[in-house]
Amino acid sequence: MRRTLYLFRSGRLRRKENTLAVETEEQRRYFPVENVRDIFVFGEVDLNKEVLEFLCDNEILVHFFSYYGHYVGSFYPREHYNSGYMVLKQAEHYIDPTKRLNLARKFAEGALENILQVLRYYHHRGKDLSEYIAAIERFLKSALPSCQTIEELMAVEGNARSYYYESFNVILEDSPFQIEGRSKKPPTDPLNALISFGNTLVYVKVLSEIYKTHLDPRIGYLHATNFRRFTLNLDVAEVFKPILADRVLFTLVGKRMLSPGDFDRCGSAVFLSERGRRTLVEEFERKLQSTFHHRRLKRNVSYQTILRLELYKLEKHLIGEEEYTPFVSRW
Template structure:
């Protein structure tokens, strides 16, 4: 990081939490929450550049807002919210959204920031006797005396911050800290989860992971539709007639099927808000995706490339073992016949997958488990829907093109799962094309497919079983063309609703004990995999239900 200037607000973050500083400054990772949005609201007035700020030799400074000054000597750059002049001296005033401590003294993180602002002003020739912090909740200022001891401490903290910035890995999370509950980066940092996996805490992890986002995917399935944007909303029209409209604030992904057009303005609006756009065939095959700027978490992609080149470093074995165990659990819970032998075989194959030493052997184990599982799959289908599973019983799993209704449902749900995990890998900062188990080839999102393995039975297969057994899809919902079977437009929408319901289902996380939706657990698992890739935690633990 040498050659850069360290923002004074980043020194504030370092004092608050060294890991938070590292994630934001070194890895350039950031996420908003209610507190950060409120902070922006508090700063809206002082962020506007107003007032003259002459240097001391050029005149008196009366009041100036949003003034940026730097110090090469300190290696710091500071944006001062407000500078007030008082009879030859100036007072830096920094605005904070919260309250001071109970004894009416400033928080150390706020104190160091305003001290650095004072030091930068002093280096530019201003006379500064004290500084002030304005806390918005009580609407009052707290004075900070600029003693030699306090200023020396501020300089030492800057040196410590630079030392941490030069480290190859982020500091470990705080243990049982109340700070984590209000941190905007808690969903990226996963402090309690990381500490639990590293055995740094004895208590079960707190439910710190943020609640499910309000945003949901927008699916556009109408052939010939056009997606534009107007007044902060995505607008879907066909032949200039409005079909639907969605607020961009409520949109997690824009997913278009088949012959649907998306305007350049809509793409730009999505990219500006970090909304990925994914194009699928009318049958659900992922054709491509687009996003705005790539994640700045370059170190993660560098490590991902290294692990990919090394052949997965044991990660593939754990992923496939998790998948096999989840297949076994789904079958055990839903089979309507005697599948005892199959369950025993799947348990044995999961153990083999964990301990196999060669990639070819792992492929063999996974292939054997898949054949046993799909051979027993029709036993989970009720007698009322048996006709839709009859051809599958004879042909087994076949996907290109799906030759029967059950294969068509499985293929569509697997495509939706892959689509979601592409979006998640992009959000985490992973490269969706550089896989661990799945080999990379043109147009294949190998990393998303890797993460999908443990969720195929948990999400996709479960959706298919539920759709058939609940009578939500019937023979009339499928189109047969030669040797291929596809979903009708109405059936596809029915499947999408069922798939989204499944993602909103809450479960108890087997490793961490708290309740969490499948939508959120997929994000957590992707972040845990990233933590393994950068060496923060020793091994990947797949999501395995009991």
């Protein structure tokens, strides 16, 4: 099974025959290239043209992050699976206002459905979240269906998430962390730092999976296709952030796996320390590799697999084979 290679320490990444060698001051480690899905670089890592060619030949993406864990960009190898036909279909569904609104609404619906699943999960475990569940249901059943523009959809989805983030203080009422509102650039408290970093991991994971399909990541629907490099991954990630990033956050904080010492302050900004990022990444990978019984497929699948299957469903929608319905978790 291919796994993500996370590089937190500074050092060098190079090719050694048919393996990737990671060299730091402390040690040298080797990773067979066939076992590497993609690479997330957080440290100051040197690499040369030879290793980039090697990664390109093996269809391995490299994602780069700043010192504080902000996504910087990706080495996106030449595309092996993109087809002109699929690009035309993506463009067709973007240019046609009705088709674009239909897809954008589905991404927003999937996001709110999974937010509801998270809230119900914790409500059934003794947290009084009835107020938040009722609010999200109203957004889902009344506000979203009445939206006639992308801007209205984005506003409704944003308002729903504001209510949702308020519920974090109830879910995590016995923890040392509280949230006073969503702050992104920069995050101003530990929970916002966790939300931002977790969301970033989901965005980039979806981007890696898009590379393995016929889809072009530059054409999104809920998020406008513009001069930004990638948008389709942002759309699909909306569906999965509640059940991946947020569930991991609740596990880490609820089980006291993170403490105030796992965060760094820089002025008013708060960021995860290296240890904090490592801890979150380990739990995030455990979540991705965990399996559940898929009712339609009638077999156990991992969340990592579900990301790819979601993209295949989107492909079928674009070519007119089957209407897209977003994945909704059923715990």
